[in-house]
Amino acid sequence: MNPARRRRAVHALITAWTLAVVVFIYLPGATLALASLTSTRYFGFPIVKWGLDWWRKTFNSIEIHQLLEVSVKIAFIVMVVSVAIAFFGALAFARYDWRGRSIYQKLVLLPIFFPQSVLGLALLLWFNTLGLDLSWKTAVFAHLIWVVPVATLVISIQVYSFDPTLEEAAFDLGATRWQVLREVTLPVLLPGIVSGCLFSFLLSWGNFPLSLFTTGADSTVPEYLYAKMVVGYTPGVPVLGTVSTIGAVVILLGGYGLILMLRRSRDRRGTL
Amino acid sequence: MTSASVILELRGIRKDFGALAAVDGIDLAIAEGEFFTIVGPSGSGKTTLLRMLAGMEQPSSGDILLRGRRINDLPANRRPTCMVFQSLALFPHRTVGENIEFSLKIRGVSKVERRQRAHGLMRLLRLPEELYGKNVTKCSGGERQRVALARALAYDPEILFFDEPLSAIDYKLRKTLEKELKDIHRETGKTFVYITHSLEEAMVMSDRIGVMRQGRLVQVGTPNEIYVTPNNKFVSEFIGDVNVFPVEVAGPGRLRSSAIAGEFTAPKLPSGFSKGHLVIRPEYLRFLADPSGAENSLKGRLYNEYALGSRFQYQVRVGDQVFVVEKLRQQAYGGRLDDDVVIGWDARDSILVTD
Numbered sequence: 001m002n003p004a005r006r007r008r009a010v011h012a013l014i015t016a017w018t019l020a021v022v023v024f025i026y027l028p029g030a031t032l033a034l035a036s037l038t039s040t041r042y043f044g045f046p047i048v049k050w051g052l053d054w055w056r057k058t059f060n061s062i063e064i065h066q067l068l069e070v071s072v073k074i075a076f077i078v079m080v081v082s083v084a085i086a087f088f089g090a091l092a093f094a095r096y097d098w099r100g101r102s103i104y105q106k107l108v109l110l111p112i113f114f115p116q117s118v119l120g121l122a123l124l125l126w127f128n129t130l131g132l133d134l135s136w137k138t139a140v141f142a143h144l145i146w147v148v149p150v151a152t153l154v155i156s157i158q159v160y161s162f163d164p165t166l167e168e169a170a171f172d173l174g175a176t177r178w179q180v181l182r183e184v185t186l187p188v189l190l191p192g193i194v195s196g197c198l199f200s201f202l203l204s205w206g207n208f209p210l211s212l213f214t215t216g217a218d219s220t221v222p223e224y225l226y227a228k229m230v231v232g233y234t235p236g237v238p239v240l241g242t243v244s245t246i247g248a249v250v251i252l253l254g255g256y257g258l259i260l261m262l263r264r265s266r267d268r269r270g271t272l
Numbered sequence: 273m274t275s276a277s278v279i280l281e282l283r284g285i286r287k288d289f290g291a292l293a294a295v296d297g298i299d300l301a302i303a304e305g306e307f308f309t310i311v312g313p314s315g316s317g318k319t320t321l322l323r324m325l326a327g328m329e330q331p332s333s334g335d336i337l338l339r340g341r342r343i344n345d346l347p348a349n350r351r352p353t354c355m356v357f358q359s360l361a362l363f364p365h366r367t368v369g370e371n372i373e374f375s376l377k378i379r380g381v382s383k384v385e386r387r388q389r390a391h392g393l394m395r396l397l398r399l400p401e402e403l404y405g406k407n408v409t410k411c412s413g414g415e416r417q418r419v420a421l422a423r424a425l426a427y428d429p430e431i432l433f434f435d436e437p438l439s440a441i442d443y444k445l446r447k448t449l450e451k452e453l454k455d456i457h458r459e460t461g462k463t464f465v466y467i468t469h470s471l472e473e474a475m476v477m478s479d480r481i482g483v484m485r486q487g488r489l490v491q492v493g494t495p496n497e498i499y500v501t502p503n504n505k506f507v508s509e510f511i512g513d514v515n516v517f518p519v520e521v522a523g524p525g526r527l528r529s530s531a532i533a534g535e536f537t538a539p540k541l542p543s544g545f546s547k548g549h550l551v552i553r554p555e556y557l558r559f560l561a562d563p564s565g566a567e568n569s570l571k572g573r574l575y576n577e578y579a580l581g582s583r584f585q586y587q588v589r590v591g592d593q594v595f596v597v598e599k600l601r602q603q604a605y606g607g608r609l610d611d612d613v614v615i616g617w618d619a620r621d622s623i624l625v626t627d
Contacts, residue, residue: 163359163361165357165358165359165361166361166363166364168328168348168355168357168361169355169357169361169363170363170374171347171348171349172326172327172328172348172349172354172355173349173354173374173375173378173423173424173427174349174350174375174378174379174427175349175374175375175378176349179378183374183378184363187365188363188364188365190365
């Protein structure tokens with residue numbers, strides 16, 4: 001085989017392999033969407049009778065509305081609280097040099113590697129001991145334990161590329177500590193903060209094991225999906241699954257768009 | 273220097289990091305409107321010293337006085353001084369204009385006035401007007417230097433500090449900016465305190481230079497004094513290629529060296545001098561066709577030659593000792609490598625220093 005043909009063949013092989021991997025990863029999601037488009041009661045493939053009946057039923061269900069409300073509520077609060085904590089945590093993680101920092105860096109990331117079901121169970125026992133009623137509020141707390149470390153790590157990546165002399169320069173030019181934070185630190189780290197928000201919201205949104213143990217009588221979308229898979233499957237399950245996935249994708253793209261916009265507004269001023 | 277003209281005074285400034293004294297007792301008075309440069313190798317404590325002057329570090333002991341007022345405890349944001357950083361620390365999320373106007377915005381100066389001031393400073397620093405709305409990350413190296421300087425000048429500081437801002441810049445641009453900075457110093461009449469590891473850079477710009485070593489000032493003087501009469505071996509070698517060898521007094525007006533055979537005529541001996549180093553600048557060494565009339569001469573071998581643009585430099589080996597000779601291009605030595613040569617110098621062109 002001559003070198004040019006050989007190169008083409010190798011290139012084709014790499015393309016095919018990449019496509020195969022992409023299909024393998026994303027096809028199940030597409031299957032889920034397909035499964036929701038049936039009018040029959042049970043799941044079957046190929047689809048015998050197409051229809052949007054289950055979408056209509058799902059959207060009209062008060063139970064589903066409540067589920068979405070609980071999930072959004074938890075994810076939103078988790079996002080706000082975890083990013084607030086993680087922002088300062090990330091400064092301690094990556095910006096400042098202090099005694100005990102290296103231990104802190106390890107300790108703060110450890111919860112990511114806890115088996116979540118074990119963590120959920122431990123928290124359940126702990127809440128019981130404290131006599132707390134389980135509800136979406138306790139779930140917020142549980143999610144935070146797992147999400148804050150992730151958000152800290154995500155924001156830290158941005159903080160590592162932050163030049164601390166920027167803060168010194170602003171301070172030297174007469175700014176107060178608060179003005180330095182508002183005028184320099186926050187805006188420069190904004191892309192990292194947006195990423196932190198995305199991670200926090202979506203990790204909480206999709207979390208099942210922690211919610212399972214800690215929501216009590218309330219239920220989140222992933223919990224409901226699981227329960228319905230075990231008992232009482234209807235094509236409403238893939239409908240809700242699809243909605244949940246699409247919601248996550250929309251938020252992700254929105255966040256990505258926001259970061260792009262921030263960057264572009266910076267660049268646009270550059271061409272003036 | 274009369275005390276009335278002193279703007280910044282340092283009294284016994286020390287900074288200890290654990291057992292290490294980064295700055296080990298510095299006394300210095302800087303005059304109003306002076307361009308003062310602190311030179312030293314890395315680790316000499318010059319950056320720590322500057323950070324204390326700017327209010328970013330606190331001295332372990334000693335006092336810093338601004339126009340006679342003690343400012344040790346005054347934080348950087350309340351000192352009427354401003355620093356140009358080594359990294360320049362331009363705000364990457366801001367335009368050139370916003371960077372320059374930063375301190376004015378903090379002070380609540382109106383938008384119109386801020387803009388006016390920024391444009392005035394941009395003209396002063398020969399920054400093209402169209403850069404005003406451009407992001408700083410899109411500026412060239414030279415433009416960024418000027419923006420950093422404009423931002424510091426907008427603060428209208430009484431003293432400007434410079435932490436080696438030119439160190440990361442290529443040679444040609446650095447040479448241009450050095451001169452520009454000196455021009456800006458003239459034009460603004462402000463006090464500049466500059467630190468660098470390059471004595472050459474310091475020479476070009478400064479009114480006075482302080483050479484720092486291991487946390488102490490080893491010599492303070494005008495560029496000419498530092499060049500012509502270095503008071504120790506460290507300072508003399510810091511200037512660049514120079515011939516230094518150990519000597520001791522061999523008799524009245526005579527010197528002997530352990531490194532080279534023979535005796536030499538001494539320049540004027542510092543009082544109490546018995547042992548030290550003899551320093552001869554490469555431009556003061558001559559190739560001698562006839563050594564008989566020379567005050568000092570040495571036989572050696574021409575080992576190599578280097579073209580330095582306007583000058584030629586020659587490496588001459590006398591035994592194990594290496595000598596550097598420099599000649600203007602027009603007066604280049606015409607011989608060949610490995611020639612036996614005789615080099616010589618006048619006693620008055622040599623300098624005796626202690627260690």
